[in-house]
Each structure stands twice: as structure tokens, then as C-alpha cells.
Amino acid sequence: MATTSPPAQAPDVRVVPDEQDRSSSHLYVSMGPQHPSTHGVLRLKARIDGERIVDVDPDIGYLHRCFEKHSEQLTYPQIVPYTDRCDYLAAINNELTFALAVEKLLGLEVPPRAQYLRVITMELQRIASHLIAFGTFAMDLGATTAFLYCWRERESIINLLEEISGARMLFHYVRIGGVRNDVTDDWLRRVRAFVDDFISDKLPQYHRLITGNRLFVRRTKGIAVLTPEDAIAWGASGPVLRGSGVARDLRKVEPYCGIEKYDFNVPVGENGDVFDRYMVRMLEMEESAKIIKQALEGIEAGDVMAPLPRRWKVEGETYVRTEGPKGEVGCYLVGDGSDKPYRLHWRAPSFVHLQLIPVISKGLLIADLVAVIGSLDPVFGEVDR
Amino acid sequence: MADEEKELQSQEAPAEGSRGEHGEKQRPARRTRTPKKEEAPGPHDTLEDLPGELARAVERIRAGLPGVEVRGRRDHWLEIRTEPSRWVEVATFLRDDPELRFDYLALLTGIDRLDDGFEVVVHLNALTSNLRLILRTQVPREEPVCPTLTGVWPGANWHEREAYDLLGIRFEGHPDLRRILLKEDWVGHPLRKDYIDRRPPRKIQVKADWERRA
Numbered sequence: 079m080a081t082t083s084p085p086a087q088a089p090d091v092r093v094v095p096d097e098q099d100r101s102s103s104h105l106y107v108s109m110g111p112q113h114p115s116t117h118g119v120l121r122l123k124a125r126i127d128g129e130r131i132v133d134v135d136p137d138i139g140y141l142h143r144c145f146e147k148h149s150e151q152l153t154y155p156q157i158v159p160y161t162d163r164c165d166y167l168a169a170i171n172n173e174l175t176f177a178l179a180v181e182k183l184l185g186l187e188v189p190p191r192a193q194y195l196r197v198i199t200m201e202l203q204r205i206a207s208h209l210i211a212f213g214t215f216a217m218d219l220g221a222t223t224a225f226l227y228c229w230r231e232r233e234s235i236i237n238l239l240e241e242i243s244g245a246r247m248l249f250h251y252v253r254i255g256g257v258r259n260d261v262t263d264d265w266l267r268r269v270r271a272f273v274d275d276f277i278s279d280k281l282p283q284y285h286r287l288i289t290g291n292r293l294f295v296r297r298t299k300g301i302a303v304l305t306p307e308d309a310i311a312w313g314a315s316g317p318v319l320r321g322s323g324v325a326r327d328l329r330k331v332e333p334y335c336g337i338e339k340y341d342f343n344v345p346v347g348e349n350g351d352v353f354d355r356y357m358v359r360m361l362e363m364e365e366s367a368k369i370i371k372q373a374l375e376g377i378e379a380g381d382v383m384a385p386l387p388r389r390w391k392v393e394g395e396t397y398v399r400t401e402g403p404k405g406e407v408g409c410y411l412v413g414d415g416s417d418k419p420y421r422l423h424w425r426a427p428s429f430v431h432l433q434l435i436p437v438i439s440k441g442l443l444i445a446d447l448v449a450v451i452g453s454l455d456p457v458f459g460e461v462d463r
Numbered sequence: 464m465a466d467e468e469k470e471l472q473s474q475e476a477p478a479e480g481s482r483g484e485h486g487e488k489q490r491p492a493r494r495t496r497t498p499k500k501e502e503a504p505g506p507h508d509t510l511e512d513l514p515g516e517l518a519r520a521v522e523r524i525r526a527g528l529p530g531v532e533v534r535g536r537r538d539h540w541l542e543i544r545t546e547p548s549r550w551v552e553v554a555t556f557l558r559d560d561p562e563l564r565f566d567y568l569a570l571l572t573g574i575d576r577l578d579d580g581f582e583v584v585v586h587l588n589a590l591t592s593n594l595r596l597i598l599r600t601q602v603p604r605e606e607p608v609c610p611t612l613t614g615v616w617p618g619a620n621w622h623e624r625e626a627y628d629l630l631g632i633r634f635e636g637h638p639d640l641r642r643i644l645l646k647e648d649w650v651g652h653p654l655r656k657d658y659i660d661r662r663p664p665r666k667i668q669v670k671a672d673w674e675r676r677a
Contacts, residue, residue, distance in 0.1 A: 139644040144629070144653050182506055182538070310590060313568050313618030324590065331593055394505035396538065397570065397586050397597075408570055410586070423572040433621050462644060 103127055109447070111140050117214060117451060118458030122435070129443050134436045138429075141462035149422045154180050154390055155254055157422070161409075162248035164424060164460040167210055170203040170239075171402040172460075173252040178334055179398040179409040180254045184387065188335075191380040192256035196335045197373045198269065199239065199251060201366040205276070206235040207403035208359045208366075215356060215452035216288050219297050224288050231280055234272050241265060256383035270374050273367045281364060289360070298353035302438040302450045305350060312437065313430045316405025317358045318454060322350035328401035339376075340369050352446075352453040359455075390417035404428050404455055426460035506538035517541065520594055523562050528553055540586075541596040547609050550600055554615045557587065557596065565589045565596055571612065571622035573630040575656045580604045581632050585612065585619075602632060611637040629654040 110121040119140035125133040145164065149157045161176045162169040174196060181188065188196075213228030236246050242261050243251040251258050288294055304314070309322040319326055327344040329337045345361035347354025392413035399408035405427025414420040431454045439450050513521065513535040520541060524533050531553060532544045545553050557565040567588040574582040585598040602609050611634040612619040623634040624643040631652035634640060642649060651658055 139642075139646070142644040146629075147653050185505075310566050311617050313616070326590060394507040396506045397540075399569070406569065408586075410570060410572060410584070412574060421574045423570070425570045429621065429625075430618060433618065 104132055107444070111137075117456055118461075120432070120451070120456065120458060120461075122447065124444065124447065126444055129445075131439055131442050131444060131447060134439055134447070136432050136435050138432065138458070138461050141458050143463070145463045146422050146424060149419060151418065153417045154392060154419070157419070158253060159248065159250045161424075162250060164426060164463060165207075165402060165404060165407070165428070165457050166247060166459045167457055168203050168207040168403045169247065169249050170199050170252055171400060171407055173250065174200055174335070175398060175400045175402070175407045175409045176411075177252050177254045178400065179396055179411045180392065182396050182398055183392045183394055183411065183413055184254075184390075186255050186384050186386075188256055188384055189381040190336075190378055191260070192382045192384075193336045194373050194377040195257045195261065195382060196252055197337060197340075198370055198377075199242075199249075199257075200335070201370045201373075202235050202239065202269070204366045204403045205363050206232045208363050209235075211359055211403070211452075211455040212284065212288075212356070215449075215455070216294070218448045218452045219294060221288060221291070221294065224284065227280075227283065227287070231276060238265070238269060238272065253383070255386050256381070260382050266374055266377065269370065273370050273374075277364065277367050281360070284360070289357070295353065297446075297449060298356060298453075299351060300349070301352045301446050302442060302453065303349060303351045304434065304438050308434075308437060309350065312434055314405070314434060315427050315430070316401065316403070317355055317362065318405060318431055318434070320345065321347035321355035321358045321453075323347055328399055328406060332399065334398075334400060337369070340372050342368050352449050355453040391415050392417070392419070399425065402427060404457065404460075405431065424460070424463055426463060428454070428456035428458075428461045429463075432456055432461060504537055506536065508537050509534050510537045510539075514539070516592065516594070520563060523560065524557075527556055527560060536597075539595065541594065543596065543598050545598070545600055547600050547602055550610045551612065551615065554585075554598065554612055557598070558615055563589060563594065564591060565594070566616075568612070568616040568618050568622075571619050571626065573626040573632050573654075575630060575654065576601070577656055578604070581607050581630060583609050583626070583632060607632045608635055609633070610635050613637055628652070631655065 104125050104127050107124045107126055108121060109124060111119040121137040121140070123135040123137055124131055145160055149160060152160070158173055158176060161172040164172050209228040209232045213225040216224035239249055239251070240246050242265060243249040243258060304318070304322050306322045306324050309319050309324060314322070315326070323346050325344050325346045330344060342365045345358050345365065347358050393415045395410070395412040397408060397410045399406050401407075406425065407427060408425030410421075410423040410425065411419055412421040434454065435450060439447055442450070517535050517539060521533050521535055524531065524541070524543065531549070534542050536542055543553065557563055565587040567590050568585065569588050570584075570586040572584055574584060576582050580601050580603045583600050583602065587596045587598060588594070600609065607630075609632055611623060613623065613634075614636070620637070620639070621643060623637055624640060626632050627634060627640055628642045628644050629652055641647070645653075650661075653660075
């Protein structure tokens, strides 16, 4: 071994001379990490001139637990619940990404019924995640009512998922090789009833409540415009990329779980402002509901779990990505032939999106910073990992 | 291969209704066995006959970047391995070439390869043609320095900061190379394989309810 980490020692503390230029009218404001509108523990170090933002420096890492190092000590099935904790508002998508990566290295075939169940739960989870994004976003802008309505619908989804997995937030339902257990026909009927009600009644309610609201539109239209060139160069994905008018959806580009058989559209925005990112999420919920309906019609009887190898020998490397509610969720997995990964890297979309805050929020009012964070929809479980 | 086939044939299931030594019913021999590597190639293995689009891209890269290793993988990712000294040149070519246009950086990360140093791995995407490419290089362990890609793809900024923070790879020319996830005075880089946590153990004692004194 060539190097070892140096022994722990007291860090040398230096007194930094105060070199602030007091002749300018710039003021340093620290927003967070306990601010309710930062959706977690984000601290923004903002330099402001009056009400205008000159520069922002996001400070992250408050929830860091080095999940990637942990997973080097765990066997593959043991890692699945850890991935839940990354994007804890969309646990199923994380499990799915990891399961797909391991299945690819093992060469496992997942039975068709499990594929359908994965699609149904994945899209239910997407609706639940977008509901939170929408509700908290509206609440940040001062509309508390929408938040309560969103919680009502999310509760129905969580009750449905609790019934099949036993958990209300970190489901651990998608396993390597399939899903945890089968569902009853009655459960499928209730999913159908929920989706029908959601499309015909609940979603129009939200639009009546928020989308046409003059105050809301004034706060969001033309704010924090992200050009398509910038979005691509900075590696944005998901609703943030599509809000800027780039129609890229990994479900279309790199289909998984048989999603290529389904008929759905990819909504895109025009201007790339806060309103477009919001609108893309609202339209995506409709498309998710469409996918669930098709899956409920096509679902067939059968096993939900593929036979797993008795001894796990995972060899080689792969990068598997799925379209999570926040964007491209990627799992870069390097196996060395044992039952534990040699290296696991988690590509978290929120981590990449937070880089954009300094890019798009220059010159905005400080109140708009709240709208910018809400429109990027970061989740700090996956930013800090 | 030939021996294995013989072995397989000898393991054929016994005839229907045959009895063993003590008259018990014989179970058919298990025919599944762990496939050898050459029989079941993984997604990372090289694919010789690439589909047309990928083959054209490989030709294009070979013509534009002489002396660079290119291969197509079975999961339809192209893979390039290069020296750290040519890192930025290769990246700029991949982004600017009108036929390739790898404009989207999905992921930049590092792997600790112990005595072989650190590997820097970049996953790229061309949004128009949906070509996918892995770009990798190796930096020595004693001097883990790699040129930065922030000038080519600005989105590499935080990925490189994370690799610096957790693996200790220094990216030369990075505009703002600070720790990102750990606090600024942290000692060591946790994702290295030889990292030892030298902090004193925490003095937290967990006791069950019945063990606690009232």
C-alpha cells in the first residue's frame, strides 16, 4: 500500500484577516440550513446588493453519511434499503435503479408480472414525489392550501404502497430479481379507482387552485430562466431539462421494465423559467397516470421473483440510470467477483441541479431564491448521500 | 470446452423410474452450473461486431485521436482509455466533433485501484444521436493529479469537487476546488480503500429499557 491516511490531529486554526471590502454596499446573507423553504438542510451563502442577488454559494453536506463507503461493506441485497434513503421521497425509483444494475451484472431475467408491478409502483411514486414538489413549492410562494390538498392525495398513494410493502416511506418493495410480494386483484382495483379519481377530479382542482392564479404566475413567469444550452452543459436532467425545452426522457431513450410498450408523451416547456418547470411536473403526473392505467390493463398472472443465485458472484462494471421524479438517477456499480461491490457511485440528480442555483439566480430578488429552490426540487438525502 | 461437454453428458438425468442402491427414487442431477466467463459475457465485455452507428463513431474517434484506445462494449457503450496528459484534448474533441457531439456529462467519479492508482471515469452522452461513451484515465497514487474538465463541461464542477473530497484526486485548473460534502478541516479521504477512521469511538451507550436504572 503506497499511502495511508495521516493520523488525526487538531486542525491548525488560522485567524483569517477581515478583508471584506466595506466600500461596496454588498451584504452577505446566510440562508439556512434550518430555513423551512430550503427543503431540507441546504445553506445558501448569498451576496446581495439591496434586494438583488449578486452571487450565491450553496453549502451542502449536512446529511452526509458516506453511503457509498457503507455499501462496500454490505452484500448486494443488504444495500437495497440503503438506497431508499437517498431520495427518500421517491424510494421505489432508487431501489429500482440499484436492482436493475445488479440484475444487469448477474444477467437475471425479471418475470413479466414483476415488471408490471414495478411500473405501477414506480409511477405511483412519481406522482407522490411530484405532489410534494408541487405542494411545497406553492407553500414557499405563500399558498398554503395547495400543500394540504397534496398531502391528501399523497396519503392515498402511501396507504396503497403501505399495504403491499409494510412501510410508509422507505418501502423496500423492489428487490433484486423482482418485487417483494404479489398484490391482490382488489389492490389493483383500488389503484385504478385512485388514478381515475386523480385524473378526473384532483388534478383539475390543483390547476384551478394554483396554475391560473395571477399572483402565482407573476411570481414564476420569466424568473430564473435556464437556456437549453446551459441546461445541457450543466448536466441538468428530468423536469429541469425538459422545462428548458429539451425533450429527453430516459424512459424513451433507454427503456427499462418494458416501458417502451406504453404510450405516453414527454411534456416540455418553452422558456425554461420557474413556471415551465412547475408545469412540466404537473403534466408529467397526468402521463404517469396514463402509464399506470395501461399497466393495470396489461398485467398478467405469474411469479413476481426470479430465482436468485445461491452464491453471488457479481463481476464487471455497469452504469444504469432511470428516470426518477427529480431526474436521471444513476448507479455506477463495479463488482470484483465477490458478494460485495468494489465501488458504488450514486448519481443524484438533485446534487447536479444545485450547481445551477448560482447560474440562474444572478440578479434576482432575494424572495425569488425561494421559488428557484422550489422549482429545482432538491432532496437532501440524495444530495449529501 | 470439450471436457466440459463430456462432463455435462455424464450428468444426464437418470431414466424415468430408476431406483438407487437402496431402492430410493433418484433425483435428476442438477444441470445448472455457474457459466464460465467466456460463455456468459458481461455488459462490460468487448463486442466485436458493433451496430453501424457505433462502428462509425469508433472509426471517427480513431481517425480524430490517433493513439487512443477505443472499444465498443456489449451494453453499447463506447469506451476510451487515455493518458492524463491528453485528457482535456480528448474531451474537447469529443464535445466539438460535428459527428460525435458528446455534449452531456452524466457522471464523473473516481475509483481507488490500490497499487494502480486512481481511475477517473466519465460517462458521456450525445443527446442528438444518443451515443454513449465512457472516458477513463488513471492517475498515480503518490501524485493523484488530473486536469479538470470544467472548461469543457461546466457541469463537471461539483462532480470533481466530490471526487477531490472523498478520494483526494486533485483536479488541476479547477476554479473552486474545495471540500464539498465533508467539513473543511476533515483529515483524509474516506472513499480510499486504506482510509482508517482515527477519531476516538463515540461515548454513546445503548442500553435496553430493562437494563436502565430508574
